[in-house]
Amino acid sequence: MTETLPVTTAPMRLTARALIVGERIDTAGLERPDTISLLPLAFRVGERGMVALFRFGVAVLVGLTPLEEEDTLSKLRARVTGERARGDDETAVLEITPEGDEQKSAGGPIQIKNLSPQRFLVVADALAKTVALARDEREVNKVFDVIEPFAAQLAIRGKPPFRRRAMLRLIGQALLAQHRVSGRVAVEEKPDVLWDRPDLERLYARLVDEYELNERAGVLKRKLDVIVETAHALTDIIDADRATRLEAAIVILIVLELVAALVQIALALHGAR
Known part of the structure; x- marks a missing residue:
């Protein structure tokens, strides 16, 4: 080019x-x-x-x-x-x-x-990434606004403050944020024009530094990791709650069977007299 x-x-x-x-x-x-x-x-x-x-x-x-x-x-x-x-x-x-x-x-x-096509592509790449990062930061922060109070109450009370449906909704929000953000904007990748014009590397590096693209991408990735870990934790809580209820149901059935057996034995003894 x-x-x-x-x-x-x-x-x-x-x-x-x-x-x-x-x-x-x-x-x-x-x-x-x-x-x-x-x-x-x-x-x-x-x-x-x-x-x-x-x-x-x-x-x-x-x-x-x-x-x-x-x-x-x-x-x-x-x-x-x-x-x-x-x-x-x-x-x-x-x-x-x-x-x-x-x-x-x-x-x-x-x-x-000068405003050559190559310089335009370098500038456009940096501007597109910074505005896309701003969009992704807002979306991730919305999920964080829901996760933080949930985690705080879970730490204080030792049990989930929400019902199962609300927990599933929160997991859905977390997974949706991960799906929207992950892989959408490859901030670390340089524009293709730099392969043909390595002399524009310094201009691109200065734009990346000025808009803090790498730092913001790193923070966004760490927040996404927290969201994913939270979704996994919520899934484990739901599984544990379901297992507890299943165990309780099994215990109740066993007790009912024992009661029924005792009643049958008592009726048999009463009839034998």
Whole structure:
């Protein structure tokens, strides 16, 4: 992949937006003549706009007018599953400085030498991952809000505070959070464009560091592990409760059989007199 855009000669600022449009985006068959990448699918829009579509439900747009943005998202709607209302997004300012050092300062713009397709893909990858992580963090935290009081009461009282149906519901929420998050966003994986452009490694590393992608992914993984362990613990509690009730039923049946046998013996002795 080679750079096709000329180096920008004057400083310029563009806004990049990463939007969560749904749970998944089906990009199969969306290739266009102006496609600049297949994974993720990225293409040009208008005079200087570019769009990247990530299969985990995120669209990254740079340099589009409001009308171009609305038109692009409306055409994409038929390809989205689990569509979401607007609100999950990440915005960044791209400052094109041909003579500057490519970096991302805390709270400041992302400085790049030019808006080539390759640099766009690097920036889009980082923005897509940070907004997807924010979505996953919220989903996992919702489950934690339910698990924490349950665990606290279990530790204090020594018995589950919920009925079996509520426990099963909590297990379902835990498994659903694990299913939604696990394997959806491979934060540790670098964008494919870096195989062809290793000189952009430093820009990507600075973006990963600025958005704390690895640290957030680590925290999210540990929370998922806790959720899975909690689901297993709840399953064990349900199994133990069921076994206890089964043992109690068996004991009651044995006692009833003994009582019946004693009654029969007493009736037999009474009849023999």
